Amino acid sequence: MAMKKYPLSGVRVVALEQYIAAPFCTMWLADCGAEVIKIERPGSGDPRRDYQPALKGKDGETVYGGFVTYNRNKKSLTLDIQTPEGREVYRDLIRGADVVVENLKPGSVEKLGLGYEDLRRINPRLIYAAISGYGRTKELEGAFSGLPAFDPVIQAMSGITNLFGEEDGPPAVSPVALGDLFTGVMAGYQVLLALYMREKTGTGQFIDAAMYDSLVGLNEKSVMLYTFAGEILTRGRDRYQAPYRTFAVSDGFVALITPNEFIWARFCKALGREDWITNPSTATGRMRAANTAEWEPWVEEWMAARTADDVVTTLDGFGVPAGKVQTGRDLVKCEHLKARHALVEVEDPHVGKLTLARAPVRLSDMPEVPTASAPMLGEHTDEILERTLGYSAERISTLKSSKAVA
16 A cells, blocks of 8 residues: 655745735645745744734743644744845745745835746746735736735625624624635645646746635625626525524524425425425525515424424434534534544644644545644744755854844
8 A cells, every 4th residue: 555645745835924814825735745934024923923812831932822723834934034135045945945925015025026026037936826915916906906905804895794794783794714714725726726737837837816806706696696686695684595594492503504495395394394395485495585474483483492413313314404503612522523633633842732623635645634833933944044955054143143034
């Protein structure tokens, strides 16, 4: 039997990154075996290094959840690219790199002579993924190009915020950083496409990963509904399918949808209300959505008299998918996730075992993901300068004296 290998083993990624989108992208690349060198500012590092919540180790070191969850399995190099010496180190790294993932303010690396056009002259095989709010391709500039953006802003701009919250209340921002996370996933997907293309062409290319583009793609239903029906998808009930919601049960909530009449018929049989199958007021999703008063109170009463497990088991017996609304505690304790190895036990040198979400990658010939915690600031600086770049002790000392590295 062949030995299992990481699919990105031997791929070197230089991560000129901060906050969430780019770090999330590169962490999943690291989970799949890539060597990820995270470039950080000397002294302060990634702004999320002190994002709560936090745990304090017996050695006095504080480990912050808001940083560890996006930065495990990486190496940290403290490098000041604002200095000429720091820029030279960065260029040396690029010569041996396969990928750059960068999400600094649009235009900032170009001003330093470190943009894609500058770096491709050093390394024509380089794949450069630029993550931004509204895009970085010159030929595709729009009204928002160059504007700064954080996740809540992009959620709102993409129309996603308009879908969260109570029907008669204001729009709400999702507590899940959808813009950052999904853009990170899409950037990583494009990195893999570019690596595959490089095998055929021998050259790298530029990846323009915009958060706005990504979330509009995720919010495709809003675009489709307006195109086909002239309707604006908003908070509240779906007008085409019902039930499509959560129901209160005796010990929490259960979510379900009957996406077609076939599943609706099964649902009616599970509840002992087969008369609803042919009733004109409930026979189609559109009619059920318009006539909730005729069936919904009965369903709510049926649900409230049962536990989540009872409801899910009963519906599943009739072929109707349903699920309990779970919390973070439920996920950490979930036996199914444990059996799937969907959570990873990270061994942090300061606070011990940490349970975190694993990259949802499952290849038959890939071993389990690495379990190193996020690096301390500058933890691998000497290693990278000496072993990766082959710098002499004298040159490293000079770089430290100039404060280009720390």
